[in-house]
């Protein structure tokens with residue numbers, strides 16, 4: 524346990540106000556939805572507040588049925604978690620122990636590594652292609668007799684890169700059936716690439732494929748902590764045995780059930796993200812800042828010294844994320860914000876670089 528470093532989240536706005544005396548900092552550090560939650564979700568929460576004395580539905584019945592219908596799968600293939608992070612932890616808890624290992628890529632979402640370490644299992648990483656893209660062939664080759672989980676992020680955080688359909692299909696054929704394949708698709712809805720694979724199409728009862736999705740990103744409900752897995756019923760059943768009884772809050776269930784079909788909110792989010800991304804890319808080019816082209820709602824930028832620039836940007840009232848913990852000491856990860864937030868970031872970058 525001494526070797527495990529706690530997860531370093533995006534610095535909270537209140538903390539920056541308190542510590543640096545910055546009155547209205549802009550937070551572009553946690554890949555949140557800058558336009559806010561769906562108004563339908565907010566209204567449903569308001570109406571439910573007087574019932575907070577009650578425990579939630581421990582089985583998330585309405586929510587599971589709604590998600591199952593959306594994906595055209597049986598409800599027994601859906602598992603709800605307190606964010607997809609909880610599900611990553613539960614999968615590691617179920618399938619790993621000392622002597623066993625999980626395989627992923629270097630520069631992958633750091634929770635895969637932390638969840639593995641907490642079980643005493645080992646975490647094997649494989650270099651990225653070009654330092655930026657998951658190499659599924661190399662990951663398949665790294666699987667050994669003791670491997671029980673492969674963690675894949677598509678798009679990956681913090682690179683924003685994706686693997687495409689042909690590579691994914693090839694990978695599925697190579698992975699032994701005893702290995703759980705976790706396809707973490709937290710940013711699924713942002714991707715516009717014609718060759719981007721939807722792992723939900725590849726579920727069958729031979730493989731242990733687990734697709735992870737979340738309501739924290741495009742749906743704008745990160746504060747409520749709701750995510751889900753689609754998986755074989757036997758895996759869902761195992762997850763249900765080890766979760767705590769009321770792992771998804773009542774407000775989380777109510778908000779997601781009400782807001783999930785708000786297509787206007789999703790469209791607006793996509794528009795703001797596409798405009799913001801185009802603006803940031805244009806400015807980075809002008810400023811000579813190298814970046815990794817992203818399929819998600821954040822962008823990895825090479826600013827020379829990530830931690831130092833992060834500290835300086837904080838003093839300018841802009842919170843980004845240093846990436847030294849992800850093996851990119853030169854980089855910061857910037858979430859796409861509202862247009863005025865992106866402008867404030869660019870103005871601050873011009874000052875500090």
Ligand SMILES: Cc1ncc(COP(=O)(O)O)c(C=O)c1O
Nearest residue numbers: 606607608632680709737739750
């Ligand atoms: C790749 C990836 N997976 C999972 C998560 C966790 O999301 P949740 O809020 O559902 O726990 C994140 C959040 O940043 C992420 O980037």
